[in-house]
Amino acid sequence: xxxxxxVKAMGIDIEDFSPSPTLAPATRIGNTIYCSGHVSTxxxxxxxxxxxxxxxxQAARVCAEDLLKxxxxxxxxxxxxxxRKLLGAVNSAPDFTDQHLVINGASELFWELYDGxxxxxxxxxxxxxxxxxxxxxEAVFEIVD
Amino acid sequence: xxxxxxVKAMGIDIEDFSPSPTLAPATRIGNTIYCSGHVSTxxxxxxxxxxxxxxxxQAARVCAEDLLKxxxxxxxxxxxxxxRKLLGAVNSAPDFTDQHLVINGASELFWELYDGxxxxxxxxxxxxxxxxxxxxxEAVFEIVD
Amino acid sequence: xxxxxxVKAMGIDIEDFSPSPTLAPATRIGNTIYCSGHVSTxxxxxxxxxxxxxxxxQAARVCAEDLLKxxxxxxxxxxxxxxRKLLGAVNSAPDFTDQHLVINGASELFWELYDGxxxxxxxxxxxxxxxxxxxxxEAVFEIVD
Numbered sequence: 001x002x003x004x005x006x007v008k009a010m011g012i013d014i015e016d017f018s019p020s021p022t023l024a025p026a027t028r029i030g031n032t033i034y035c036s037g038h039v040s041t042x043x044x045x046x047x048x049x050x051x052x053x054x055x056x057x058q059a060a061r062v063c064a065e066d067l068l069k070x071x072x073x074x075x076x077x078x079x080x081x082x083x084r085k086l087l088g089a090v091n092s093a094p095d096f097t098d099q100h101l102v103i104n105g106a107s108e109l110f111w112e113l114y115d116g117x118x119x120x121x122x123x124x125x126x127x128x129x130x131x132x133x134x135x136x137x138e139a140v141f142e143i144v145d
Numbered sequence: 146x147x148x149x150x151x152v153k154a155m156g157i158d159i160e161d162f163s164p165s166p167t168l169a170p171a172t173r174i175g176n177t178i179y180c181s182g183h184v185s186t187x188x189x190x191x192x193x194x195x196x197x198x199x200x201x202x203q204a205a206r207v208c209a210e211d212l213l214k215x216x217x218x219x220x221x222x223x224x225x226x227x228x229r230k231l232l233g234a235v236n237s238a239p240d241f242t243d244q245h246l247v248i249n250g251a252s253e254l255f256w257e258l259y260d261g262x263x264x265x266x267x268x269x270x271x272x273x274x275x276x277x278x279x280x281x282x283e284a285v286f287e288i289v290d
Numbered sequence: 291x292x293x294x295x296x297v298k299a300m301g302i303d304i305e306d307f308s309p310s311p312t313l314a315p316a317t318r319i320g321n322t323i324y325c326s327g328h329v330s331t332x333x334x335x336x337x338x339x340x341x342x343x344x345x346x347x348q349a350a351r352v353c354a355e356d357l358l359k360x361x362x363x364x365x366x367x368x369x370x371x372x373x374r375k376l377l378g379a380v381n382s383a384p385d386f387t388d389q390h391l392v393i394n395g396a397s398e399l400f401w402e403l404y405d406g407x408x409x410x411x412x413x414x415x416x417x418x419x420x421x422x423x424x425x426x427x428e429a430v431f432e433i434v435d
Contacts, residue, residue, distance in 0.1 A: 022252070024263035027229040029177050029287045032319050034230040037267030046239075048418075084317040085324040087428075089269050092418045094336075100420040107312070118314035122327030122428045124379050125418035128193075128237045128270035130245040138232075138267045142319045167397070169408035172374040174322050174432045179375040182412030191384075234414050273338075273382045273415035275390040283377075283412045 003078040006113060007068070014078065017069040025070035026141075033074055033081075033141040037089065038066040039133040047125075048096025051134050057105030060088065063137040064106035068113075071141045083110045085120040085140040091133065092125030099123040106137055148223040151258060152213070159223065162214040170215035171286075178219055178226075178286040182234065183211040184278040192270075193241025196279050202250030205233065208282040209251035213258075216286045228255045230265040230285040236278065237270030244268040251282055293368040296403060297358070304368065307359040315360035316431075323364055323371075323431040327379065328356040329423040337415075338386025341424050347395030350378065353427040354396035358403075361431045373400045375410040375430040381423065382415030389413040396427055 007014050019025045026035040040059035045051040051059075071081050088103030090096070103123040110119060129136050152159050164170045171180040185204035190196040196204075216226050233248030235241070248268040255264060274281050297304050309315045316325040333349035335341040341349075361371050378393030380386070393413040400409060419426050 020263075022256070022263065024265045027263075027265045029229055029285070030175070030320070032177070032322070034265050034285060036230075036265040037232075037269065084319055085326075087267075087327075089267075091270075094272070094417050096418050097420060097422045099418070111312070118310075118312065118317075120314045120317045120324045120326040120428075122377075122379075122426065123420050124327065124426065125381075125416050125420075126270050127239050127272040127384070127417035128241050128244070130242060130268050130270075132242045136267065136269065138265075140319070140324060165408075167401070167408065169410045172408075172410045174374055174430070175320070177322070179410050179430060181375075181410040182377075182414065232412075234412070236415075239417070271415050272384050272417040273386050273389070275387060275413050275415075277387045281412065281414065283410075 007078050012065055014069055014072050025073050028074050031143040033071050033143065035067050035070045035139040037136040037138040038063045038070060039130065040135040043134040044132040045134050046091045046093050047102060047134065048093030053098050053101050056090065056102035056134055059135040060103050060105030060137065061109055063135055064109040067137060067139040075143060080144050082142045082144055083119045083139060084142050087138045088121065088123045089126045089129060089136045091129045096125060099125050102135065152223050157210055159214055159217050170218050173219050176288040178216050178288060180212050180215045180284040182281045182283040183208045183215060184275065185280040188279040189277040190279050191236045191238050192247060192279065193238030198243050198246050201235065201247035201279055204280040205248050205250030205282065206254055208280055209254040212282060212284040220288060225289050227287045227289055228259065228264045228284060229287050232283045233266065233268045234271045234274060234281045236274045241270060244270050247280065297368050302355055304359055304362050315363050318364050321433040323361050323433065325357050325360045325429040327426045327428040328353045328360060329420065330425040333424040334422040335424050336381045336383050337392060337424065338383030343388050343391050346380065346392035346424055349425040350393050350395030350427065351399055353425055354399040357427060357429040365433060370434050372432045372434055373409045373429060374432050377428045378413045379416045379419060379426040381419045386415060389415050392425065
């Protein structure tokens with residue numbers, strides 16, 4: 001099964017994506033793709049102050065889907081995309097310390113897609129995020145031959 | 146009009162730049178330039194706690210000018226520089242959620258310089274920044290042929 | 291003295307490293323290495339609320355050692371590794387503004403290793419970090435010929 005087929009089998013509609021009118025969903029230098037920070041559409045609030053880890057993981061998965069869709073806008077296929085790095089921003093109360101568990105919600109999508117292949121990652125706690133979203137994640141993908 | 150000429154027409158003195166004695170304003174791997182985080186010289190304080198969005202936008206524009214100057218130190222010309230990504234850090238009160246509007250102050254400089262060409266971007270809220278600056282932004286530029 | 295020899299002379303056991311079972315310590319695109327955020331093992335707490343700058347610098351140095359070890363896992367030598375960029379995350383009280391001094395604890399290791407060669411850097415204040423660690427740093431290295 002190709003990655004394009006696997007994405008479909010995972011229930012992701014790769015072309016269902018509404019890019020910003022002013023920002024690029026992703027840009028490319030050579031075979032490196034830099035994705036914009038993608039926010040957790042539908043999930044607002046602060047972890048440790050009203051949003052629990054399980055909900056945060058769902059929010060992170062929304063970001064992951066949009067990151068994949070963003071990279072896809074540059075290639076038209078997932079087959080040659082590999083995730084190399086995530087930077088996961090969690091809207092956090094000052095005493096919330098489970099950012100890594102929240103961002104696992106994004107990593108799990110990519111572990112499934114890439115059969116457990118590991119990516120680099122940072123998970124960090126932010127005092128606030130644009131429009132109050134619970135999670136925002138940016139990514140670096142490689143375009144492989 | 147070349148980009149070097151356009152920068153001048155926009156009132157930016159590209160060589161008026163005081164680099165850190167210990168940190169590189171920018172480094173290069175191949176044709177990718179990684180800029181250090183550049184702070185909003187002249188603008189301190191927290192958005193949502195004393196600094197308003199309009200002032201924050203001006204602060205972000207200061208960062209944008211310095212990012213361009215930082216990249217220029219590696220090339221000696223703007224003509225072959227293209228902005229690919231910004232990471233915008235806004236010194237934010239916990240309930241401030243307009244980081245994207247603040248960082249627009251940086252993006253607008255690049256949209257003008259590059260005739261609306263889009264870059265990738267993250268805008269994020271930080272509990273505090275070095276020396277209390279209101280904004281700090283880092284950037285990735287491409288050197289094109 | 292080669293960089294491998296210098297690392298040893300600096301008291302760093304480059305192979306003493308315990309990678310995450312699920313995340314890559316570092317990944318590579320071409321000659322660019324992206325390191326995961328590495329946390330300050332042994333150092334928890336918030337700068338400006340119980341952790342002082344000197345302790346924070348020690349925490350940052352722990353991160354720096356692990357970043358070097360992470361990059362080494364991809365090359366098996368330090369001789370061809372050059373640091374190009376750090377992003378330093380400091381677990382910060384809202385009024386703490388010396389993030390740059392804390393992250394100097396990491397930069398100093400690299401300045402010593404690379405005879406003062408400068409890297410690009412951002413230092414930023416975060417409301418909280420995973421498991422309450424005091425510092426988390428990510429890095430970009432270049433593999434040179």
